[in-house]
Amino acid sequence: MKHTGTPTRLQSLDALRGFDMCWIISGEFIVHAWAKADDNPVIGWMSSQLHHSDWNGFTFYDMIFPLFIFIAGVSMPYSFAQQLAKAGGDRGVAKKNIYRALLKRTLILILLGMVVNGLLQWKGYEYTRFASVLGRIALSCFFAACIFLNYHLRGQVIWCLALLMGYWAAMLLIPVPGFGAGVLTPEGNLAAWVDRMWLPGKLHRKVYDPEGLLSTIPAIASALLGIFTGQFLRWQSMQWTPRRKAGALIVAGVALLLLGKWWDIVFPINKIIWTSSFVLYAGGWSLLLLALFYGLIDVAGFKKWSLPFTWIGLNSILIYMAVHGIINFESTAQFLFGGWIKQAPEAWQPVWLWTGVALIQLALLYFLYRKKWFLKV
Numbered sequence: 001m002k003h004t005g006t007p008t009r010l011q012s013l014d015a016l017r018g019f020d021m022c023w024i025i026s027g028e029f030i031v032h033a034w035a036k037a038d039d040n041p042v043i044g045w046m047s048s049q050l051h052h053s054d055w056n057g058f059t060f061y062d063m064i065f066p067l068f069i070f071i072a073g074v075s076m077p078y079s080f081a082q083q084l085a086k087a088g089g090d091r092g093v094a095k096k097n098i099y100r101a102l103l104k105r106t107l108i109l110i111l112l113g114m115v116v117n118g119l120l121q122w123k124g125y126e127y128t129r130f131a132s133v134l135g136r137i138a139l140s141c142f143f144a145a146c147i148f149l150n151y152h153l154r155g156q157v158i159w160c161l162a163l164l165m166g167y168w169a170a171m172l173l174i175p176v177p178g179f180g181a182g183v184l185t186p187e188g189n190l191a192a193w194v195d196r197m198w199l200p201g202k203l204h205r206k207v208y209d210p211e212g213l214l215s216t217i218p219a220i221a222s223a224l225l226g227i228f229t230g231q232f233l234r235w236q237s238m239q240w241t242p243r244r245k246a247g248a249l250i251v252a253g254v255a256l257l258l259l260g261k262w263w264d265i266v267f268p269i270n271k272i273i274w275t276s277s278f279v280l281y282a283g284g285w286s287l288l289l290l291a292l293f294y295g296l297i298d299v300a301g302f303k304k305w306s307l308p309f310t311w312i313g314l315n316s317i318l319i320y321m322a323v324h325g326i327i328n329f330e331s332t333a334q335f336l337f338g339g340w341i342k343q344a345p346e347a348w349q350p351v352w353l354w355t356g357v358a359l360i361q362l363a364l365l366y367f368l369y370r371k372k373w374f375l376k377v
Helices: 011-037 041-049 060-086 091-116 133-150 153-173 190-198 216-234 242-264 276-299 304-313 316-326 329-341 346-371
Strands: none
Touching (some): 011 041, 011 304, 133 153, 133 216, 304 346, 329 346
């Protein structure tokens, strides 16, 4: 594979990351409020999709987390290639620098995840949740990066298959005390038992944690799917033009959706325990969304429409931390726009309140973008 002359950054990737994040910082609240204010079937359906599945199943909201991990995976071949170039082509020096940065990033994200969970309000070990969304991102991307750095493509694929098949075998064949083997209920599945036995601190759902220990293993495969995609997009070939690559992403996305649905028959699609079928199904949708953004932005050159998403995507960790306790955007929106909001019918006031929140967030992120101030972990 030849990688010379390839772009150092995909603009579509920043926009897709921002699109992914926009739903959890204010987008979902606008849609939920709108659905309550107006009996519109389309908005009602969108609102239903912005809730997690209770157990088995799949909604748009279930895709937000694995999509973020997938995007992180896509970016790795680009960022690591840049670090290799900075080291003058010395792979040993480059890998040493990469490992140092990876370890630092992993530890910082785990710590930030615990801060989001209320670590600084310390109420005792047994009341502190150590597992977190940011922690899972950190660990899954760390191990996926290690696989990428130490194995060629064939080895990476073998690792991905081994993780998915091994997790499936473990969840179905290893007996859980008091429940037996292959029980995939919230209390009886192996991942929940591992959390109860070995995960320190408080469990998020009492009998299990959705970001627990064992279920982080298949999340590594989610990052690896992104790494495969990043390597493919960096690949320079006369035959594989950007347009054809966009088409290939669509074909691969549909294939993963079909494989995920097929695996769902024996190993249900389930975001909470991050089943192997969920990895493939979420990966399929991630590929289709990337194909859409890549095709419009990097291939066709339509970029301006995506700028607000880019502002979010370039400071995704910062805005995530901000909305989880650092800044009270609701109070700020009420202070700035409260008089105008009260002029609206009562049922619509929450819609305009959350629209105000979104505007404040975008204004802040645009300011940071213009200043080129980005929180990089």
